Amino acid sequence: MKAAVLSFPGSNCDTDMTWAIGEVAGQDVQLVSAQATSLAGFDCVVVPGGFSYGDYLRSGAIAKFAPIMSALKDFAAAGGFVLGVCNGFQILTEAGLLPGTLQWNTSLQFICQPTPLIVANARTAFSTAYSEGQQITLPIAHGEGNYYADDATLADLEKNGQVVFRYAENPNGSRNDIAGLTNARGNVLGMMPHPERAVETLLGGTDGLGVFDSLINAMKGAPADVATRTFA
Amino acid sequence: MLQQELSPDQIATEKPYLGLGLNEDEYDRLTELLGRRPNFTEVGLASGMWSEHCAYKYSKPVLKTFWTKNDRVLMGPGEGAGVIDIGEGKAVVFKAESHNHPSAVEPYQGAATGVGGIIRDIFSIGAKPIALLDSLAFGDPKDSHVRQLIDQIVAGIGDYGNAIGIPTVGGETRFADSYARNPLVNAMCVGVMDTDAIQRGKAAGVGNALVYVGAKTGRDGINGASFASAEFSDEEAANRSAVQVGDPFMEKLLMDACLEVTREHQDALVGMQDMGAAGLVSSSVEMAGKANSGMTLDLDLIPQREPEMTPFEIMLSESQERMMLCVKAGHEDEIVALFKRYDLDAVVCGRVDEGHQYRLLHRGELVCDVPVAVLTDEAPVYHQKGVQPARLQQPAPDFEPGALSLLSTLRQLLADPNVADKKAIYRRYDAQVQTNTVLGPGADAAVVRVRGTHRALAMTTDSNGRYLYLDPEIGGAISVAEAARNLVATGAEPLGITDCLNYGDPTKPESFYSLAESAKGITAACKAMNTPVISGNVSLYNETNGEAIYPTPMIGMVGLIEDLSTITTPAFKQVRELIYVIGETGPDFNGSLLQQVTTGAVAGALAPFDLTQDAATQRRLLAAIRQHLVTAAHDVSDGGLLVALSDMAIAGGLGAKVDLPLPASWLFSETQGRFIVTVAPENQVAFESAMGDDAHLTGVVQPAVLTVATNDQTLTVPVHELATINEEALPCLLK
Known part of the structure; x- marks a missing residue:
């Protein structure tokens, strides 16, 4: 698998992600600047954590205008x-x-803690x-x-099996514990928890490896990934 | 905004310098050194550079007594941060700095910029920051003003560290009434670098360029160094203009760019320094001073956020996220281009000159022309005489706890905010970014892996003003010794310390006595533990309406773990493992948490303790941990043995059955030099022979219940009940 990890000014989990994919999972991985305009040659693209452009306006609100974003949209549209x-x-x-958006945690505070999750769908390319x-x-x-989507969107998400991970103890107020x-x-997964922070026993656990292992399997054309699903 | 500047003669008669923190003697000294009356800009520069914050004019005689060198120290105090060799070609760089005054006035920005400033000190040496720690002290959280301070200070620390992407891995939060209006906010940063890439803040080589990089200069924090060197009073409660505003996004760009310079443009770089206290003047003149150079800066070239700034304002602004670089002539474009790539301002604003003058040009006029040394080496130094405070001359009688219930006292202490689980605070900090955090907040010390080696660094902050209030010398020694015990408990060998010396007004003989005496204790303990002082800062004038805080030196200590498999935590691991108390227990209740909680005050004489013996015990325990003979270790501190046992039980979700042949109340004594450890039964003989007489077998780990027998009382309590009390106390108090 050849993965691109995007690096926006203010990204701060970009090198953690390349460590997890490269050093730990043993895959080919490359940092790609948000100023770049092409994602050709990559099998998957990771948008890492951090505070892109400081996130002063609203999280991600400036990053969506970065030059790399049109390449990313094309990449996703092509099924990458x-x-x-x-x-x-x-x-x-x-x-x-x-779909949806991420609001402030209901506590209005930043929260850093290990969090139990339930795998809600183990048939996606990210969760096999x-x-x-x-x-x-x-x-x-x-x-x-704090994930928010309106009722109709939520109903669709649930019907389509798009929810992959749910909080076992909802820490932030996300609707449907998403x-x-x-x-x-x-073919596009967004998640608030950090799988790249849970890939080494020394650092407290390896439960995050499954996300990367699933992706690696999907690249090999393993069944039950996006290719076998029949969404419109 | 721009007022007509006073002439040198007007300054002499109208004495505006009194409002800037210079007294008449100091003004006269400046006039004498220059051989003429200084102009307004020069007076301003001297007020900043001669402040306690920059010149250490009251504390220098004390700081000189610190022990600062052993065979591992690569760079001691005097630069942005100190450096210690950790083997495998790597070095650790660390420093702590106080931001007490700004945080009292504007808690969010005060705390945030404290974090930002200490980070710049670390990367100015060329080190990549890998961890942050914060030592905080507050008043009683039942007070709504204190709760507001806690919330905003924690938010400020978190928002800065979280955004810049440096994990906040540890620290401490203490509570005592003495800090109610004067909280302590001491931030520590730890970095790692290659030993051969150490940068210094110097401007050498005639013709080389001074390059200003980072944020623009605005009117924020003007003369903040002088502000931090004065006391608070109710009349001057709102001194907000002296507090700066932080921008972690800007700092991340600045950090990444500066580290790229040190990594890839070594040939071009002569020196680099952070613009901290007294901003542009301190960074530039100190760089000239360290290289014995002269320098001319053109202030019209300084990127400015606001129009019509005066030379005084430009030079003394403490706008954040700025650095000064000295770059070899001919390499300017290469360095400026690098910063432009990060979208940062970078301008050549001056040159290193022949001679030793510090010159500033503004709109074509020479607005300052003084010898560099006048602002650096010639700053006044005051040799104060200390006087022992009355409370120490005739200490109150020893505190006798009398008859107490083990269970209700334990409950009371576990719910005290000093002992309570601090998760409500530390979960607001990202403790894991950079993915090297082996042990985060909540352990005796934090442990961070060093990538590219087989090693890890342990780090802790320790302070205990209660002890120093009763005896500054012994209390100072305890702060260092306890920090060392915290590191040893994780399996680390202590390497060195940084300190923030938080005290009252040094011109008051009683305050100065505390400072000088505690330095003696700190030095003795540093030598005993083989931990030199490699960096630090001083925060004096921590007084509100004439009342000083407890004398509170904050000790930040870093230790080395050479084998990742020897990292040890406090949590009980296995039923039937043996529990040992290491060290002796006596009736040491003066200054204890038990005394504070049950009487509301601390009083009495502090018991002396044997540093040599403590150090020897620590060495033996560390050797046992390194031989994998110990499965859990925890130092005994606030609240004594029973609190320490409860910590280990709660952390492991397991109980213990112990027999302590002592009077029940002694289980809350705070005798120094003790640990509790667990040992697998098969290692009993090896462990006991390694520890000798230090180790007392007291019981075994059992499921779920803590059972304690003493001479006169027994205790049986489910661990989950203790856990609930400990976990719920702080969230409840902070609501």
Whole structure:
């Protein structure tokens, strides 16, 4: 798998992501500047966490105008796999690649803690390494992770099986306990918890490896990924 | 806004310098050194550079007594931060700095910019910042003003560190009435670098360029260094203009760019320094001073955020996220282009001159022309005499706790904010970004892996004003020794310390006595623990309406773990493992948390303790941990043995059955030099022979329940009940 990790000014989990994919998962990975305009040659693109452009206006609101974003939209439209984590998830919703939005946590405070999650759909390209209903623990670290979508959108998400991860103990007020979801086509995943922070026993756990293992399997054409699904 | 500047003669008669923090003797000294009357700009520069914050004029005689060098120290105090060799070609760089005054006035920005400033000190050396710690002290959280301070200070620290992407891995939060209006906000940053790439803040080589980089200069924080060197009073409560505003996004760009310069443009770089206290003047003149150079700066070239700024304002602004670089002539374009790539201002604003004059040009006029040394080496130094405060001359009688209930006292202490679980505070900090945090907040010390090596660094902050209030010398030694115990408990060998010396007005003999005496204790303990002082800062004038805080030196200590498999935590691991108390327990209640909680005050004489023995015990325990003989370790501090046992039980979700042949109240004594550890039964013999007489077998780990027998009372309590009390206390108080 050859992965691109986007780096916006203010991204701060970009090198953590390249460490997880490169050093730990043993894949080919490259940092790509937000000023770049092409994503040719990559099998998947990761939009990492951080505070793109300072996030002073609203998380991800400036990043969606970065030069790389049109290449990213083309990449996703062509069915390429896109993973957005934390600020990456916020950017993907701002850019319209994922439905809904991320509001301030109900506590109005930044929260950093290990958080139990339930795998709600183990058939996506990002989750085949898990089993449905499995409980895993991943760290969260965000101020604006409170997922919101209107009732109709939520109903669609649930009907289509787009919710991939749910909080076992909702820390931020997200509707339907949503911690991670895909687009309708299933090739774009956004999640607030940080899988790249849970890939080494030394640092407290390896529950995040499944996301990367699933992607690697999907690249190999494993079944039950996006290719076998029949979304309009 | 721009007022007509006073002439040198008018300054002599109207004495505006009194409002800038210079007294008449100091003005006279300046006049004498220059051989003429100084103009307004020069008076302003001297007021900043001669402030306690920059010149250490009252504390220098004390600081000189610190022990600052051993064979591992690569760079001691005097630069942005100190540097210690950690092997495998790497060095650790660390420093702590106080932001007490700004945080009292504008808690959010005061705390945020404290974090920003200490980060710049670390990367100015060429080190990549890998961790932040914060030592905070507040008044009683039942007070709504205190709660507001806590919320805003924690938010400020979190928002800066979280955004810039440096994990906040540890620290401490203490509570005592003495800090009610004067909170302590001490931020520490730790960085790692290659030993051969150490940068210094110097401007050498005639013709080389001074390059200003980073944020534009505005009218924020003007003369903040002088502001921080004065006391608060109710009359001057709102001194907000002296507080700066932080921008972590800008700082991230600045950090990345500066580190790229040190990594890839070594040939072009002569020196680099952060613009901290007293902004542009301190960074530039100190760089000239360290290289014995002269310098001319053209203030019209300085990027300015506001129009019509005077030379005084430009030079003394403490706008954040700015650095000064000295770049070799001919390499200016290469460096400026690098910063432009990061979207940062970078301008050549001056040159290194022959001679030793510090010259400033503004709109074509020479507005300052003084010898560099007048602003640096010639700053006044005051040799104060200390007087022992009355409370220490005749200490109150020893505190006797009398008859107490083990269970209700334990409950009371576990719910005290000093002992309570601090998750409500630290979960607002990103503790894991950079993905190297092995042990985050909540352990005895934080542990951070060093990538590219097999090693990890342990780090902690420790302060205990209660002890220093009763005896500054012993209390100072305790602060260092306890920091060392915190590191040893994780399996780390202590390497060195940084400190923030938080005290009252040094011109008051009682305050100065505390400062000088505690330095003696700190020095003795540093030598005993083999931990030199490599950096630090001083925060004096921590007084409100004439009342000083507890003398509170904050000790930030860093230790080395050479083998990742020896990292040890306080949590009980396995039922049937053996529990040992390391060290002796006596009736040491003066200054204890028990005394503060049950009487509302601290009084009595502080018990002396044997530093040599403490250090020897620590060495033996560290050796045992490194041989994998210890499965859990925790130092015994606030609240004594029973609180320490409860911590280990709560962390591990396991109970303990222990027999402590002591009077029940002694379980809350705070005798120094103690640990509690667990050992697997098969390692009993090896462990006991390694520890000798220090180790007392007291019981075993058991499921779910803490069972304690003493000479006169027993205690049986489910661990989950203790956990609930400990976890719910702080959120409840902060509501």
